[in-house]
Amino acid sequence: MLNSSVVRTQRRNPRPLSLGEMDCLEPKTKNNLTGKLLLVASLLILAVIVISQSSSFTSPSAFSRREEGVTHVLVTGGAGYIGSHAALRLLRDSYRVTIVDNLSRGNLGAIKTLQRLFPQTGRLQFIYADLGDPVAVEKIFSENAFDAVMHFAAVAYVGESTLYPLKYYHNITSNTLGVLEAMARHKVKKLIYSSTCATYGEPEKMPITEDTPQVPINPYGKAKKMAEDMILDFSKNSDMAVMILRYFNVIGSDPGGRLGEAPRPELREQGRISGACFDAARGFIPGLQVKGTDYKTSDGTCIRDYIDVTDLVDAHVKALEKAQPRKVGIYNVGTGKGRSVKEFVEACKKATGVEIKVDFLPRRPGDYAEVYSDPTKILKDLNWTARFTNLQDSLQVAWRWQKLHPHGYASY
Numbered sequence: 001m002l003n004s005s006v007v008r009t010q011r012r013n014p015r016p017l018s019l020g021e022m023d024c025l026e027p028k029t030k031n032n033l034t035g036k037l038l039l040v041a042s043l044l045i046l047a048v049i050v051i052s053q054s055s056s057f058t059s060p061s062a063f064s065r066r067e068e069g070v071t072h073v074l075v076t077g078g079a080g081y082i083g084s085h086a087a088l089r090l091l092r093d094s095y096r097v098t099i100v101d102n103l104s105r106g107n108l109g110a111i112k113t114l115q116r117l118f119p120q121t122g123r124l125q126f127i128y129a130d131l132g133d134p135v136a137v138e139k140i141f142s143e144n145a146f147d148a149v150m151h152f153a154a155v156a157y158v159g160e161s162t163l164y165p166l167k168y169y170h171n172i173t174s175n176t177l178g179v180l181e182a183m184a185r186h187k188v189k190k191l192i193y194s195s196t197c198a199t200y201g202e203p204e205k206m207p208i209t210e211d212t213p214q215v216p217i218n219p220y221g222k223a224k225k226m227a228e229d230m231i232l233d234f235s236k237n238s239d240m241a242v243m244i245l246r247y248f249n250v251i252g253s254d255p256g257g258r259l260g261e262a263p264r265p266e267l268r269e270q271g272r273i274s275g276a277c278f279d280a281a282r283g284f285i286p287g288l289q290v291k292g293t294d295y296k297t298s299d300g301t302c303i304r305d306y307i308d309v310t311d312l313v314d315a316h317v318k319a320l321e322k323a324q325p326r327k328v329g330i331y332n333v334g335t336g337k338g339r340s341v342k343e344f345v346e347a348c349k350k351a352t353g354v355e356i357k358v359d360f361l362p363r364r365p366g367d368y369a370e371v372y373s374d375p376t377k378i379l380k381d382l383n384w385t386a387r388f389t390n391l392q393d394s395l396q397v398a399w400r401w402q403k404l405h406p407h408g409y410a411s412y
């Protein structure tokens with residue numbers, strides 16, 4: 001059940017008073033002393049109700065006006081894996097955070113965890129809404145004074161994108177367009193956009209710099225490239241500050257053990273390697289399927305650059321702090337090191353202590369053989385560098401959360 005701190009966008013009118021509250025108003029009509037006393041008493045009760053509501057977690061007033069020294073960030077997809085970790089970091093750093101999520105991929109449990117951790121007035125609100133609904137989006141932007149948007153919300157599985165391309169094109173491009181238009185209408189000044197190394201496709205030269213040509217080879221990467229293009233074209237005639245972060249492969253979880261990666265079990269078949277490893281280690285699937293062993297790489301499996309989620313959200317905060325009006329910054333967010341799927345599996349076995357059974361399958365459509373980043377530019381401009389570069393350590397932190405939450409957030 002959604003608790004009282006959840007703002008539902010369909011709740012457009014003030015809430016109806018309860019019978020007891022309406023009873024309190026009745027004496028208003030009686031012109032005698034008792035009536036007046038009752039009227040004063042009832043007004044006092046109402047005042048208490050209003051004050052207690054406005055000082056509650058979801059007070060619209062705290063979010064609807066700008067406050068000197070407080071940056072209000074809209075985190076789309078904040079119930080998801082990366083978005084929830086970003087929200088945690090922003091709240092820790094005293095930002096005001098509004099999360100919008102339709103809970104199609106994200107978890108209400110992540111929101112509840114954040115609410116428990118940050119119960120202070122006016123710091124966090126959750127809006128249950130779909131970014132594909134223009135009425136809901138307009139309402140969100142008109143009722144809240146955002147200083148910045150971190151746009152995480154998106155479907156994000158390469159394998160799934162080859163099976164359901166239209167879903168990917170629609171979700172990624174159309175929702176980004178809706179967010180951009182709303183930002184322009186409401187003069188929101190900063191955008192941090194979640195892009196991906198999948199926009200590069202399969203470059204001839206490694207490592208990948210931000211100048212490497214973008215030739216995506218799967219619908220996920222193509223749709224993200226389209227969204228980037230929309231943002232870049234828009235930014236040419238706008239004073240918005242834009243940062244585009246191209247993530248490599250995100251792993252790990254909050255070292256404090258509060259949040260983790262909890263993909264939908266029904267999407268296991270299309271899921272990422274980290275989820276598959278943990279599912280195999282817990283016996284939820286018979287074994288880990290390594291998809292493709294005939295790539296032209298050192299051991300025949302794909303090479304990826306695995307970046308810890310804690311480092312990734314740190315890059316977001318640095319990007320937010322350094323974003324400049326009328327400027328666009330584009331950055332790779334990776335470690336600069338490539339690891340093969342076989343290496344990843346070995347690290348996962350060590351991190352979990354489970355002798356995971358491994359099956360070798362043919363290639364997965366949409367995969368590219370090798371990608372790893374050159375992170376020089378982000379170090380130079382944002383003073384950011386990956387700190388958690390030991391694959392096994394990152395997986396061990398994530399495994400701790402997985403073991404404590406065998407059914408993801410449903411384990412609470």
Ligand SMILES: O=c1ccn([C@@H]2O[C@H](COP(=O)(O)OP(=O)(O)O[C@H]3OC[C@@H](O)[C@H](O)[C@H]3O)[C@@H](O)[C@H]2O)c(=O)[nH]1
Nearest residue numbers: 156157158196248249271272273276289290291302364
């Ligand atoms: O069960 C699996 C899953 C994945 N894999 C392999 O592991 C490698 C990594 O695949 P993942 O699905 O984890 O990740 P991808 O590299 O496809 O994309 C990932 O990184 C870039 C992000 O922007 C994407 O959102 C994310 O999905 C691929 O070679 C893939 O074929 C398996 O061998 N078995």
